[in-house]
Amino acid sequence: MSTISQRDSNVTWHPYTPMKVWPEAIGIVRGEGSYLIAEDGTRYLDAISSWWVTIHGHSHPYIAQKVYEQMTTLEHCMFAGFTHLPAVALAERLLQILPGSMSRVFYSDNGSTAVEVALKMAIQYWSNKGIKKQKIVAIENAYHGDTFGAMAVSARSIFTASFTDYLFDVAFIPFPGAGKEEACLAAFTALLQQGDVAAFIAEPLVQGSAGMQMYSTDTLEQLFATAKQYNTLIIADEVMTGFGRTGTLFACEQISTSPDIICLSKGITGGAMPMGVTTATADIFDAFYHDDRSKMLYHGHSYTANATICAAALASMDLLLQDTCTASRQQIADAHAAFGKIITHHPSVAEIRQTGTILAIELRTSSASYHSTLRDRIYRFFISRHIILRPLGHIIYILPPYCITTSELNYVYDSIAAFLEEIRETK
Numbered sequence: 001m002s003t004i005s006q007r008d009s010n011v012t013w014h015p016y017t018p019m020k021v022w023p024e025a026i027g028i029v030r031g032e033g034s035y036l037i038a039e040d041g042t043r044y045l046d047a048i049s050s051w052w053v054t055i056h057g058h059s060h061p062y063i064a065q066k067v068y069e070q071m072t073t074l075e076h077c078m079f080a081g082f083t084h085l086p087a088v089a090l091a092e093r094l095l096q097i098l099p100g101s102m103s104r105v106f107y108s109d110n111g112s113t114a115v116e117v118a119l120k121m122a123i124q125y126w127s128n129k130g131i132k133k134q135k136i137v138a139i140e141n142a143y144h145g146d147t148f149g150a151m152a153v154s155a156r157s158i159f160t161a162s163f164t165d166y167l168f169d170v171a172f173i174p175f176p177g178a179g180k181e182e183a184c185l186a187a188f189t190a191l192l193q194q195g196d197v198a199a200f201i202a203e204p205l206v207q208g209s210a211g212m213q214m215y216s217t218d219t220l221e222q223l224f225a226t227a228k229q230y231n232t233l234i235i236a237d238e239v240m241t242g243f244g245r246t247g248t249l250f251a252c253e254q255i256s257t258s259p260d261i262i263c264l265s266k267g268i269t270g271g272a273m274p275m276g277v278t279t280a281t282a283d284i285f286d287a288f289y290h291d292d293r294s295k296m297l298y299h300g301h302s303y304t305a306n307a308t309i310c311a312a313a314l315a316s317m318d319l320l321l322q323d324t325c326t327a328s329r330q331q332i333a334d335a336h337a338a339f340g341k342i343i344t345h346h347p348s349v350a351e352i353r354q355t356g357t358i359l360a361i362e363l364r365t366s367s368a369s370y371h372s373t374l375r376d377r378i379y380r381f382f383i384s385r386h387i388i389l390r391p392l393g394h395i396i397y398i399l400p401p402y403c404i405t406t407s408e409l410n411y412v413y414d415s416i417a418a419f420l421e422e423i424r425e426t427k
C-alpha cells in the first residue's frame with residue numbers, strides 16, 4: 001500500500017514548493033492542539049500555526065461543533081439578494097472589536113482576495129467621486145498576497161518576477177526600520193504632495209513574509225496621520241497581524257489614527273476554514289451608495305459569506321475573546337521576551353525582533369535572502385526534532401497557536417538554542 005505522501009507526489013502541486021528538489025510532503029492524518037500527527041504516528045509541533053492561521057490549535061472541538069451545527073442547518077447560500085444570521089452576527093461582532101470606525105463588512109475567500117477588494121474599493125471610491133487619484137503607495141518588501149492586484153502592491157521580487165510586466169505601477173517607500181523612519185516619511189510626504197495618491201497600503205507594525213520585519217507604533221501613527229493629512233485612503237492589511245498576534249486584538253489598535261479599510265483573513269476562523277474580510281468606513285461605503293448602478297462595487301465570489309465559514313469565525317471569536325486566551329497570548333509574549341534576551345548576544349544571531357506573540361531570530365550569515373543556503377538546513381533541523389518552523393530564508397520565527405503550553409514552547413526554544421550552537425560550530 002502506498003502512503004499518502006507517495007500518492008501525493010504523483011498528483012498534487014504544492015504552494016511555494018520547488019517540486020523537483022523538494023518532492024516529499026509529510027502526510028498528515030490528524031490535528032490536535034499544537035500538533036499535527038503524521039501517517040507514521042510522528043507528532044509535529046506546529047510552531048508557526050500552519051502559515052499563521054491556526055490560532056487556537058488544530059481540530060478545535062468547539063469550532064468543529066459549531067461548524068457541524070451550521071452545516072446541518074444551512075451550509076451555504078449565495079450572498080447577493082440573500083443573507084443569513086452567521087454573516088450578520090459576524091459582521092456585527094467584527095465591527096464592535098475593530099479599531100477606528102469601521103461601518104461595513106465585505107466577505108471574500110482569503111487574504112489575497114481581501115486585499116483585491118480593498119484596492120478595488122479604494123480605486124473606485126475616487127472614481128465614483130469623479131476625482132482623479134489613481135496612484136497606490138506601498139512599503140518596500142511588502143507582501144499582500146498572490147493574486148494580481150495583491151502582487152502589484154507587493155515587493156517586486158522573485159515571487160513576482162515572471163509577472164512584472166502584468167502588474168500595475170505602484171510607488172514604494174523605504175521600509176521604516178530603526179534609523180530609517182525619517183527617510184521613509186520624507187519619501188512618503190513627497191509622493192503625497194503630488195496630490196494623486198488614491199491609497200496607501202501597509203502591513204501594520206510587522207511585515208510578515210518580508211521576514212517578520214518590525215517597525216514602531218510611532219512610525220505607523222506618523223504614516224497614517226500623514227496619509228490623512230493629504231486626503232489619501234489608508235488600507236491596513238491585518239491579514240497576519242489581526243486576531244491577537246501583535247499584543248492587541250488588531251495592530252492598528254496601538255495607534256490613534258484609524259485606517260479607512262482593513263483586510264482580514266488567516267486567524268479569522270481559527271484556521272478551520274478559508275475566509276477573507278474587507279471592512280470599510282461609512283465614508284467609503286457612501287461613495288458606492290447610489291441610484292446609479294455603475295457606482296456599485298463590482299466584486300463577488302461564489303462562496304462569499306459562506307454560512308459554515310461564518311459559523312467557524314464566530315466560534316473562533318468566542319474563543320479569542322475569552323480571558324484565558326488573552327492571558328495565553330501574554331504568557332507567550334513574556335516567554336518570547338525572556339528567551340530573546342538569553343540568545344540576543346549569541347554569535348549566530350544577527351538580530352532578535354519581537355511583537356506580541358511573534359518572535360523572529362535573524363541569523364548571522366553571508367547568505368541572507370529568501371533562498372538562503374541556510375533555509376533548507378534550518379527546516380530539516382527542526383523537522384528532525386518534530387517541530388514545524390518553516391523559516392523565511394535565514395530568519396527563524398515562532399508564531400505559535402495561542403494554546404501552546406509552556407513546556408512545548410520551551411522545547412522550541414531549546415531546539416533553537418541547539419541550532420544556534422550547531423551553526424556556530426560549523427561556521
Ligand SMILES: Cc1ncc(COP(=O)(O)O)c(C=O)c1O
Pocket residue numbers: 110111112113115143144145146203208209237238239240265266
Ligand atoms: C499581510 C498579508 N496579506 C495578505 C496575505 C495573503 O493571504 P492568503 O495567503 O490567504 O491569500 C498574506 C499571506 O501571507 C499576508 O501575510
